Amino acid sequence: MKVVVLGAGVVGMTTAYYLERDGHEVAVVERHARAANETSYGNAGGLCPSFAGPWAAPGMVSKVLRMMWQSHAPIRFRPRWSAHQWRWIVRWLGECNAQNFRRNKLRMQRVAHYSLACLRSLAEREGLHDFDFHADGTLWLFRTPQELAHGRLAALALDEFGVPWRWLEPHEINAHQPGLAARSAAITGAIFLPADASGDSHLFTQSLTRLLSARGVKLRFNTTVEGFDTEGDRIIAVRTSAGRLTADAFVLALGNQAPFLLRPLGLNLPVYPLKGYSITVPLASSTAPDVRPALMDEHNKVMISRLGSRIRAAGMAELGGYGLDADVAQRDLLLRVVREFIPTGLDERQIEFWAGLRPMTPDGPPILGPTRWRGLFLNAGHGSNGWTQACGTSRIVADLVSGRRPEVGLEGLTGERYKL
């Protein structure tokens, strides 16, 4: 079959990979000059199935309202005159209860663990070893008595989701991770999640792009998707800035832009951006401590990952539109958190500051598979777990395009739940 993949983020390129492997003739359309130039560029690097879960959780509404009045809060809400934003918020509010949280988390867990296994076997099979991958788990760190209590409760829930974990008292944290300045950061307890890994999604996607180019996948960069041509209930072509492309199937992996391309087709995709920031700081090799696991600082909601000879710290959640303007206060907060845990060995002369938009669904799980339009498939709405989930969701979507039954159950993962 001839298949066109729209979007060359980590989701689009992994989709193209599995489709090419299935023997299809594949083309990828991307508006930038290279792959992984938007949200897949500077994320925290966490491949964290243990963490995969919805943003819509019990207690989130009051947390967001409380933080609205703080100047340097990790969560911010900026209301807009946008029906799309308010529709999303209403749906999100409906998901912020214990019952829906559990259901949505189970759905995301199903994909996330499968996805990490898919990523590992892809990297092994293709010899992709140049994306700073390492499987050293996550250390989830708590400071205040409230966070500690929350952590102990969360640990019990991890059992229900089948996630391996170990509780660490303060004196055990440094034995576990000698380079980490946990004491000066006033850490009072931690959960170690050994099933998690870290890696650079930008480097991975770049490597995959080179591999696919060598295998004959047509990469149409600098080309903007403008709309679709239909015939009856079928999509027959995509219109782009470089002309019209016909195909048997189209997979939409356009991150935050996906809703705009679907609206003219009468499909209301509930994906809205949640802005975040990251800094990447090179390590000065001689004095840098060897901190291996990803660190999740619960207090500041910041994740810190070691990516080769760099430290990446990312966090913050701003619900307020599509702007990518940089907020220097957020950069300073990220740097302060990194310094607390890794006080020596940072080369602060070359900090890269980045902002990105997580493509969030109101309930949390991504939206995968066919739509009401024959020939149009979705791989969208990966939210804050897109690097973790990309290989698994792309394997699933490639299976569906090829008419094969995916290896994991699709309940709660397709567009059916949003009548797409």
Ligand SMILES: Cc1cc2nc3c(=O)[nH]c(=O)nc-3n(C[C@H](O)[C@H](O)[C@H](O)COP(=O)(O)OP(=O)(O)OC[C@H]3O[C@@H](n4cnc5c(N)ncnc54)[C@H](O)[C@@H]3O)c2cc1C
């Ligand atoms: C601060 C931050 C930290 C994060 N940390 C993690 C983490 O630790 N672990 C994790 O798993 N996930 C993390 N994420 C989430 C993850 O980065 C995203 O879920 C993932 O990158 C989404 O990938 P994507 O391919 O769907 O979107 P994108 O990477 O945005 O790709 C979409 C592509 O479509 C292209 N496109 C859009 N419109 C058009 C058009 N009209 N024509 C042509 N091309 C178009 C874009 O240019 C882009 O290249 C984080 C996100 C942020 C912002």
